[in-house]
Amino acid sequence: MMTFNVVGSGEVVIVLVELGLVEQRYQAVLEVLNDASTVTDVAVRFGVTRQTVHCWLRKYAAVGIAGLADGSARPLRSRPRPIKHVDRPSTADVDQLLLTITQASTILNIGRSTIYELIWAGQLTPVQLGRSVRFRRTDLEHFVDSMTGVADTAR
Numbered sequence: 001m002m003t004f005n006v007v008g009s010g011e012v013v014i015v016l017v018e019l020g021l022v023e024q025r026y027q028a029v030l031e032v033l034n035d036a037s038t039v040t041d042v043a044v045r046f047g048v049t050r051q052t053v054h055c056w057l058r059k060y061a062a063v064g065i066a067g068l069a070d071g072s073a074r075p076l077r078s079r080p081r082p083i084k085h086v087d088r089p090s091t092a093d094v095d096q097l098l099l100t101i102t103q104a105s106t107i108l109n110i111g112r113s114t115i116y117e118l119i120w121a122g123q124l125t126p127v128q129l130g131r132s133v134r135f136r137r138t139d140l141e142h143f144v145d146s147m148t149g150v151a152d153t154a155r
Contacts, residue, residue: 025068028053029060098127098134107140118143 028046031037032053039057043050059067096103104124105112118124119133124143126133 021070022065022068025056026060026065029056029068032057097137098129099137099140101133101135104135104140108144 024046028042031042032039037045039050039053043053046053056068099107101112101115105115108115115124119126124135125139126135
């Protein structure tokens with residue numbers, strides 16, 4: 001707030017001036033440095049914590065008034081995240097008796113979600129080992145054979 005005496009009229013005019021962020025912080029720092037107010041008083045008046053006022057004091061001492069500018073901790077842009085490449089086992093690597101869902105999807109050349117849909121539809125029967133789901137290789141072969149029969153009759 002600034003006050004002015006209007007020349008010739010004898011009246012006092014009060015003008016409200018909006019200060020910028022850096023100017024407000026600079027005033028707070030000067031009040032503390034000139035021993036006009038304590039850090040706690042300045043913090044209450046400016047609506048910030050004491051730690052924030054101490055941070056402004058440190059930045060002002062290190063860099064000057066430029067240190068009071070708003071510097072966000074977040075970057076303006078973030079780097080794109082690298083794409084994770086999942087190594088799917090080839091069919092040549094899979095010679096086990098029981099196969100995981102990923103291995104079964106590789107052998108059948110379909111997605112994992114399609115494997116789950118086939119389980120829910122009752123077309124594939126998994127082997128439950130605790131919480132693990134596995135498939136017998138022979139069950140997958142029977143499934144393919146049954147699908148081949150369906151495709152032949154549809155023609």
